Amino acid sequence: MKSPQSEPSASPTPAARPVVIAIDGTSGSGKSTVAKALARHFGFFHVDTGSMYRAVTWHCLQRGADCNDTAAVVRAMREMKSEFRPISGSIVMLLDGADPGEALRSEAVTQNVSLVARVPEVRTLLVAEQRALVRFGSLVMEGRDIGSVVFPETPFKFYVDADPAVRAARRAGDGYADQVTRRDQLDSTRKVSPLVMAPGAFFVDTSRNTQEQTTALVLAELKRRGL
Numbered sequence: 036m037k038s039p040q041s042e043p044s045a046s047p048t049p050a051a052r053p054v055v056i057a058i059d060g061t062s063g064s065g066k067s068t069v070a071k072a073l074a075r076h077f078g079f080f081h082v083d084t085g086s087m088y089r090a091v092t093w094h095c096l097q098r099g100a101d102c103n104d105t106a107a108v109v110r111a112m113r114e115m116k117s118e119f120r121p122i123s124g125s126i127v128m129l130l131d132g133a134d135p136g137e138a139l140r141s142e143a144v145t146q147n148v149s150l151v152a153r154v155p156e157v158r159t160l161l162v163a164e165q166r167a168l169v170r171f172g173s174l175v176m177e178g179r180d181i182g183s184v185v186f187p188e189t190p191f192k193f194y195v196d197a198d199p200a201v202r203a204a205r206r207a208g209d210g211y212a213d214q215v216t217r218r219d220q221l222d223s224t225r226k227v228s229p230l231v232m233a234p235g236a237f238f239v240d241t242s243r244n245t246q247e248q249t250t251a252l253v254l255a256e257l258k259r260r261g262l
């Protein structure tokens with residue numbers, strides 16, 4: 036996969052060292068909502084790394100690659116032309132110059148993404164791309180391995196979870212009928228960078244919280260940790 040240099044960025048912190056807030060957790064836990072709220076609060080860029088794994092999956096499917104076939108996935112990935120661009124406060128991965136947008140949320144992508152995300156070559160490449168995004172400035176990055184693998188040195192890390200029934204209902208409320216527990220099982224048991232709570236991460240259970248309560252809880256912890 037080639038990654039041409041992105042267009043000039045509007046870095047919010049050109050002089051200071053960029054800050055990274057890592058938000059990991061299960062599907063439907065509410066981590067996206069809290070990540071976006073934090074990005075707005077601090078004026079940092081929001082990065083959804085799940086979309087990056089979805090983009091590779093979408094590209095594989097477009098090329099007719101069988102996502103169970105590791106060699107085919109790696110071949111398709113190497114032909115991918117990606118770049119990153121800040122769009123409305125988020126850093127978005129473009130494929131062939133365009134944002135695949137809602138196509139990344141299709142059922143076919145959702146069903147295959149855990150297969151693609153377990154391929155070591157895919158993870159190596161995307162983790163390197165994710166680390167390099169600090170060139171844009173400070174980030175709120177959400178995913179599964181941000182506090183454990185991508186930015187283990189950040190002191191600002193959170194693990195967000197909720198009861199499986201609550202998570203399934205949230206996904207259904209968002210219009211998706213995916214099997215969150217099956218996906219989490221695949222994500223948690225894969226060999227490379229499984230979904231785990233990183234050492235030093237602050238655990239947030241959103242089952243009985245409103246979005247505002249969760250954001251307030253995380254902001255209070257960030258303050259306690261010196262942000």
Ligand code: DC
Pocket residue numbers: 062084085086088089148149152177178179180181218222
């Ligand atoms: O957050 P999401 O549902 O859009 O993520 C899609 C898939 O990508 C999910 O099944 C796990 C995988 N993923 C990952 O392995 N590592 C990340 N940092 C982010 C997502």
